[in-house]
Amino acid sequence: MTSNSHPTTRGLLADIASAPALRTAALLALCAAYIQGPLTKIADFDGALAEMDHFGLHPAAFFAVAVIVFELTASTMVVSGFLRWAGALALAGFTILATFIALRFWEMAPGLERRMATNAFFEHLGLAGAFVFVAAYDLTRGAGK
Numbered sequence: 001m002t003s004n005s006h007p008t009t010r011g012l013l014a015d016i017a018s019a020p021a022l023r024t025a026a027l028l029a030l031c032a033a034y035i036q037g038p039l040t041k042i043a044d045f046d047g048a049l050a051e052m053d054h055f056g057l058h059p060a061a062f063f064a065v066a067v068i069v070f071e072l073t074a075s076t077m078v079v080s081g082f083l084r085w086a087g088a089l090a091l092a093g094f095t096i097l098a099t100f101i102a103l104r105f106w107e108m109a110p111g112l113e114r115r116m117a118t119n120a121f122f123e124h125l126g127l128a129g130a131f132v133f134v135a136a137y138d139l140t141r142g143a144g145k
Helices: 005-017 020-030 032-043 045-054 060-080 084-102 112-142
Strands: none
Touching: 020 032, 020 060, 020 112, 032 045, 032 060, 045 060, 060 084, 084 112
């Protein structure tokens, strides 16, 4: 590839990566767990209550409803662009908090379950980082786009 082709290739990739449909799909993918999770909790509210009990969050009904409303609202903000930065930062903070509550790998005995929890812990930190990146982009360059 010659040096003359780089600007064209880069421009083409920039056009594809910044296409509104791809941006919306990427934001939906980023929020997928925060859309699927509350829908599952709504469909199986008893399961949502059991989950809150499992993690010691009481009263369980309050926390289950709060998590459902929070995740759907913040996801809507991120995907729609309405105060995207605020929704993204809220989901980043929520993800970090939930990760430290739910994935306490350091308290587990060595073995497969601990390795899986460790991987999930760090994957969630990466997800939180992606939300911070979305917020930073929205606040500095992408607001209103």
